[in-house]
Amino acid sequence: MFYWLTKRKKNNFKVGRVRKDRSTKRLLQRIRAKEIALIDHRDLDWTAAEGLVRRGVKVVLNQDSFCSGLFPPLALQFLLRQGVHLVENLGESFFEEVVDGELLEVAGGTIYRRGLELARGDLLTQSACEQISQKALRQRESVVEEFVVNTLDYAYRERGLITGEIQLPPVETEFQDHDAVVVIRGKGFHEDLRAIKSYLYEKRPVLVGVDGGGDALLECGLTPDLIIGDMDSVSDRALQQARELVVHAYPDGRGVPGRERLERLGLKYHLFSAPGTSEDIALLLAHDLGAALIVAVGAHFSVTEFLEKGRPGMASTFLVRLKVGDRLIDAKGVSRLYQPRAVGFLIPVVIAAGLTPLLTMVFFSPTIQHLFRLFIFRLKLLP
Secondary structure, rough: HHHHHHHHHHHOOOHHHHHEEEOHHHHOOOOOOOOEEEEEOOOHHHHHHHHHHHOOOOOEOOOEEEEEOOOOOOOHHHHHHOOOEEEEEOOOHHHHOOOOOOOEEOOOOOOOOOOOEHHHHOOOHHHHHHHHHHHHOOOOHHHHHHHHHHHHHHHHOOOHHHHHHOOOOOOOOOOOOEEEEEEEEOOHHHHHHHHHHHHHHHHHHHHEOOOOEEEEHHHHHOOOOOEEEEEOOOOOOHHHOOOEEEEEEOOOOOOOHHHHHHHHOOOOEEEEOOOOOOOHHHHHHHHHHHOEEEEEEEOOHHHHHHHHHOOOOOHHHHHHHHHHOOOOEEEEHHHHHHOOOOOOHHHHHHHHHHHHHHHHHHHHHHHHHHHHHHHHHHHHHOO
């Protein structure tokens, strides 16, 4: 067996234990470096791609196709640049047959188990991504038009978000006249957090994590004041450390699984029933509770980002931005506008702290005092 695996590795085979989950968010919480990810994820988004790279995954198998072709596959091109091996269209039967944790070998688009061929998929390459990009550009006009129509249609139905028909949960976190930072695990959220690090530590804003945004705050050494969402991509550790929790439930009753998870953990929470995304209602909550400034980290803004998430429109996001726009700023803007407090005033303090031991030694050391008297005596003898 060892000889066979060694031979496979020399022939450029990828060997590793497979971890599978139909939810890429859940998979990212438990997969380890050099393991093989098996997912069921059409239109893999940038956030998932970044997560796979951070976890050290080098092979990703997909029972579905990685991209529908509605938009350029930027996330897939990013994975390929990072040296990640991508195989798609492996099928439902393959997903069901693979046992989580078993050892698999991958060569091109072929998957092996103990030396025997298990399945064949399509190897995704840079040239294939280029073809998808060209196709997406050709149909971009019609895709965007349909997206805008859906957005305007649903905006009317969800207008209660900004007309005051939504009842806010009775949270204890104090937002009034404080800055609030809302962290979403969107594209570039790690870079956004690093960009405003000085602002976070000096201004001490209210920290709101949207689902996995709570973990992002913990990774930066910060404790979330509030975590809001359907609780499907946040760790138990973040939930247990957050000062307050709000479960996002939809008006038709969906969102209950998040509540069930918190009850299983024995954690207290508030329920917030509202249409739209958890990101939207987090911004809305901060605004309506009186936040002076709302800083969005990793927020979704572009059409491509919404299409990646499988959303045919952005009605709730459009409405919420209309309402909170006068207080909302992107984290990248904060890093450009906010300058850390000057440290020049600390220089005299540092110098004084360094001289204190020296002066103490001069005035209390017998040897130094004797030398000082001798110096004075010689000065007196000078003509």
